[in-house]
Amino acid sequence: MAKRGLGVDVLTAARQRIARVFTDFPNVYVSFSGGKDSGVLFELAANEARLRGRRLGVLIVDLEAQYQLTEDYLRQMLQRHHDVIDVYWVALPLNLRNAVSQFQPQWMCWEPGLEDVWVRPRPTEAIGDEDFFDFYHRGMEFEDFVPKFGEWYAQRNGGRMTACLVGIRTQESLNRYRTIASTSKQRHDGLAWTTMITPRSFNAYPIYDWRTEDIWAFYGRERAPYNRVYDRMHQAGLTLHQMRLCQPYGDDQKRGLWLFQLIEPTTWGMVAARVQGAEFGARTAREIGNISGRIKVTKPDSLTWEQFAMNLLESMPPATADHFRTKIAVFIRWHQQHNGYLDGVIPDDGPNDKKTPSWQRIVRMLLRYDYWCKEFAMAPPKNKGSYEAYKKRMKLRREEWGFRGTV
Template sequence: MIMQMPKIYRDENVLEAAFARLRYIFTEFDNVYFCVSGGKDSSVMVQLAERVASEMNRTYDVLYIDFEAQYAATIRHIDELKTLKHIDTFFHVALPMALRNAVSMLQPKWICWDEDKKDLWVRPKPDACISLKNCPFDFFRYGMEFENFIRDFALWYHLSKGGKTACCVGIRADESLTRFNTIATPERKITYMGKSWTTKLFHEHEVYNVFPVIDWRAEDIWGAVSQLDLMMNDVYEMMYKNGMSIYKQRLCQPYGDDQKNGLDQFRALEPDTWERVLNRVNGVNFGNIYCRTSALGNIQSMKPEEMSWEQYTVFLMESIGLYNRALMEHYLGKIRKFIRWYEKHEGITVKDIPSEADKKLEQQKKAISWRRIARALEKNDFYMKRLSFAQTKSDEKKLRTFVNTWSNFLTMETAKEDTDLNRFMERQELENG
């Protein structure tokens, strides 16, 4: 069993320690570059480096991977960082890379800046960036994993420069146990001259990851911003005003494993960006399919041809969940009961559900199919009467809660295509006077 090493505190404060590390880095390494994300940690790190570079008459490079689905405030801050005087080359990379997509079972990966999805891009590609048209990286492959790009870039950069290379990364041990163990267990790794805040990347090459602010806390980051009057990403101010603790403020990848926080964050801070972010990954403009307008009274389904009815059902459920998780869970409960009934009484398991059944039988509610389920979702059938459910008091109570919680959840205009919803809204109007 590996024992976790305790933190060892010194008389030197973390700001002094960071400056000392940066001076050491610029003294020992021939080539230095900084990985920035627009987040608070890497932003502070590179601005401290700017001061040390000025003091030592050195230059450095910066690597920024632009994931396309970014806050507008983050892009503005990146443009601010580009003005730092001692930057030699700023690698603003906007290449099509594969990223995790935890919001969809249908599409577990998505490719940022995918040329085939140009009409869905969250924002236009920046003018001054590295794209497919001017890519200098011989290692790059269309749709390669982000993690592989980071490692391959380090080797490419080192081989193009020669000498010893430091890749500076703005991670803090306080963010996670894994990060703490990065420096707490040096026996697991090769370090540079025994420095616990360094890690050798390649056995045969002198390339090291270095972590100048590894021992900082969130308070230290904001203390440095205030004390040194550093530039900062305005998105953190918006997060704070939105009631988010400084310990939970992170630039979440909107479709990553923490996607609910990421998407909710986008929705609260930059609603316009949020709408584009949602449409981007599903590949179909969900707002056009499930926008709760009179268009939903149509006879034709809006299922894309390339999707099966089962896939389309999953797509609709995932998309509803992105907009309103409580509503998705309401529908999911109904669908599960519907499927269980057919399994118990007809012996039809989930894997046996047909894509389509006889249309007459579906309309008479006498056959199960993925089409029947999808059409109920498309029709905004809150009570799921199309799946043979009766309108219950608990459903009515739930719908009332939804309407009172979200002001635009349901209106007279959007309810008019469904008789039951229309009656509900009429009762609401009478009760509200």
């Protein structure tokens, strides 16, 4: 889909979109992570709320493992706009992805009983009471918590239509571009930069068309505060487009683990001790620029690629191995149905393309520890809270498809 200009600069367009949100929605809140994009959006939304004499909700989901500089910036912005905001700084135990360990594929931020190894003390103003939200349960996934908060916020504020302002930009990834460009999603009044989450809550993306350069131009021209961790990232040699803030143990985010050692050595000590595999992941990323196996894949001459894959599965913790066996079964089943491999037997090796399945591709996926099998165009389940039910269902399907034993 070709991009079309709107005839105005991105700052004017963003202000117009935010004004439209405040006009159409009685309840408005912003999702604020402390990053450069959500910082711009918070600044613009707070200014609009102040002009209208309105209140702006602020949702901060604190995932524990973050820079102290980020916490300092959060407080600076909350103080800057204290006159127009209602703050929900959430620091509850949530399950998060750990992509640096096969033995601990998930970790729980703010896990009760582990206070002595938390990366940071829980902020005093944060919500740590597990009974505060009626929809919350311990170990809830981040992806489940956020939309349910939107529905809770709408109900808390009279059950009226509610908009969440989200600072995503299409320049950052194809998935984010698809979020905006999708024609199958339900929108508010046909606006492509909105997405319906529940019948009375929508997400709005007012800065979706901003470039990274636009973000920094805004901070420079408006003299607005920004997270000083980006200065440290610049000093560490990162380009503007490489600077990202997120929980450090995720599938893509793990590549930036080594930055904690340079930017905040004290925080790094806690990050390394908090989650299994973090120190190894950071060291490998620093030494070879890679901790995902994106290198030439070889095998012992005495083994076929299928045998090598089986050996890798046998070396994994049982739960992790079973997860990958399910993904491999789905992969083979898809090619059985769509590409003519009717007997379920795929080639041992072959080209690295999407049309040709092979055990060599499966080995590459396993060595990369591609947990959700993005290599095979798969994705995490939308509702991760039902993952246990998904595993039981897939175990039955594997037997139905004839994938027993090793796969």
